[in-house]
Amino acid sequence: MDTSAIVSQIFNVISPLACIVLVAFFYARARPTDMGVANRLNVNVFSPALIFSVMSAKDFHIAQYVDLILAASVVVLGSGLLVWPLCKVLKIAPKTFLPPMMFSNSANLGVPLIVLAFGDAALPVGIVLFLTGALLHFTVGMYMVNEKANPLSILKNPMIIATIIGLIWSLQSWTLVPALKIPVDMLGQIAIPLMLFALGVRMTSMDFSQWKLGVISSIIGPLASVIIAVIWQYFVGMSSEYFAYLLLFACLPPAVLNYMIAEMYDQEPHKVASIVMIGNLMSLIIIPCVLFYVL
Numbered sequence: 488m489d490t491s492a493i494v495s496q497i498f499n500v501i502s503p504l505a506c507i508v509l510v511a512f513f514y515a516r517a518r519p520t521d522m523g524v525a526n527r528l529n530v531n532v533f534s535p536a537l538i539f540s541v542m543s544a545k546d547f548h549i550a551q552y553v554d555l556i557l558a559a560s561v562v563v564l565g566s567g568l569l570v571w572p573l574c575k576v577l578k579i580a581p582k583t584f585l586p587p588m589m590f591s592n593s594a595n596l597g598v599p600l601i602v603l604a605f606g607d608a609a610l611p612v613g614i615v616l617f618l619t620g621a622l623l624h625f626t627v628g629m630y631m632v633n634e635k636a637n638p639l640s641i642l643k644n645p646m647i648i649a650t651i652i653g654l655i656w657s658l659q660s661w662t663l664v665p666a667l668k669i670p671v672d673m674l675g676q677i678a679i680p681l682m683l684f685a686l687g688v689r690m691t692s693m694d695f696s697q698w699k700l701g702v703i704s705s706i707i708g709p710l711a712s713v714i715i716a717v718i719w720q721y722f723v724g725m726s727s728e729y730f731a732y733l734l735l736f737a738c739l740p741p742a743v744l745n746y747m748i749a750e751m752y753d754q755e756p757h758k759v760a761s762i763v764m765i766g767n768l769m770s771l772i773i774i775p776c777v778l779f780y781v782l
Contacts, residue, residue, distance in 0.1 A: 497778045500603040504596065504683060505771070511687025522688045529681050534594070535649035537675030541614045542653025543663050549654060552615045555729050558719050559619040562737050563589050564627070565715035570707060577700070583755040586628050586748070587741035587762045588708040593620040595682040596770070597739050601732065602679070604778060609732070616736045618650055624744060633752050686767070689743055693764040696757055701765025705740065708766060709773050712737035731781045738777040740766035 514520065541547060567589040574581045591597065594617050601613035625644060629636040641647050656663075663671065695701070716737045720730050741763045749759035 493779060493782045496604075496782055497775050500600065500778060501771070501775060503603060504599055507680060507683040508687035508690070511684040512690050515688040515691045520688050522685050525681060526685055529678055529685065531645045533674055533678035533681060535645045536671050537678040538614055538618065538646055538649040539653045539656070540668075540672045540675040541611050542650065543656040543661070543668075543671075544611075545660075545662070547611050547657050549615075549657055552612070554725050555612065555732065556615060556619050558716070558723070558725060558729070558733050559616050559736055560623065561719055562712050562715045562733065563620060563623050565718075566708070566711040566737075569711045569715060573707065577703070579700070579758065580755065582632055583749065583758050584704070584762075586624075586631055587745040587759055587766065588704065588711065590620060590624040590628050590742050590745060591708075591712070591736070591739035592686075592742045592767065592770075593617040593736060593739055595686045595743065596767075597736060599679045599683060600739075600774065601735060604735065604781070605732075612732050616732065618646075620736075620742075621646065624742065628745075629748065632748055632754050686743065690764060690767065693760075693768075695761065695765070697761035698765060700758060701761040702769070704762045705766040705769035705773075708741060709738040709770075709777075713777075734777055734781055735774075738770075738773055740770040740773075743767075 511520075542549075567585050570585060570588045571581060574584050577584065593613075597620075598610070598613035598617055601609050601616070605612075622641070625641040625647070713734060716730070716733050719725075720733075725733070743763055746756060746759045746763045748754075750756040
């Protein structure tokens with residue numbers, strides 16, 4: 488594939504994501520929009536439906552993704568260990584800095600990015616990477632911010648419940664009858680566009696009070712994750728296809744959930760807000776660069 492074709496493909500991948508986010512951003516600027524109900528529906532209904540829809544499909548076999556799940560887990564945890572010493576240099580609390588460096592926007596941005604870059608057949612990969620990041624975020628990430636957090640509370644999360652049911656469904660090779668499969672699929676199809684729209688609305692409340700920290704962290708986070716991914720590939724190795732997925736996963740910006748958790752536990756939310764929002768803005772530069780290499 489020549490350079491012009493690659494650039495064209497990158498544009499075709501990025502532009503749909505950017506368009507939906509921008510539409511949401513300008514709409515919310517013109518008409519203040521409360522996404523509370525929509526976000527709850529996405530977390531409790533649409534995303535679980537998408538997860539179960541993918542995992543209950545006949546061609547989904549969790550065993551074929553074990554290598555990718557392990558590599559993604561190493562990238563998340565390894566990036567935290569790599570960045571940890573910088574907390575003293577930047578004079579910032581590890582509880583504030585490490586979670587947004589580790590836990591990326593694998594839902595709002597990661598799933599649609601992988602689907603647009605590699606086609607609908609890559610949707611299961613996007614879901615698997617998203618679930619890997621989410622499981623670590625709801626357990627390790629919550630404990631990092633609040634040592635008293637109960638890891639078992641994750642079992643109440645509808646997306647985790649959908650994952651468990653979907654996993655059992657897949658292992659048993661059961662088939663969902665069309666009368667149920669079609670509505671589940673339709674509900675799941677709402678999730679990804681709504682994730683992007685919610686991201687655009689959230690960006691109207693961007694906090695630039697800690698913009699220097701935001702810019703620095705937007706480079707450190709993806710760089711640390713990519714370094715861990717490259718080290719894993721060098722010493723352990725995986726297929727070139729899976730490594731491409733892993734690199735995209737590694738370069739994703741911080742998840743908005745980091746800010747919500749920081750706000751919940753009063754862990755310097757203004758700093759986390761700057762890290763998250765500026766990181767998502769900077770991803771418009773970083774992701775195309777990684778896509779150019781991958782493609």
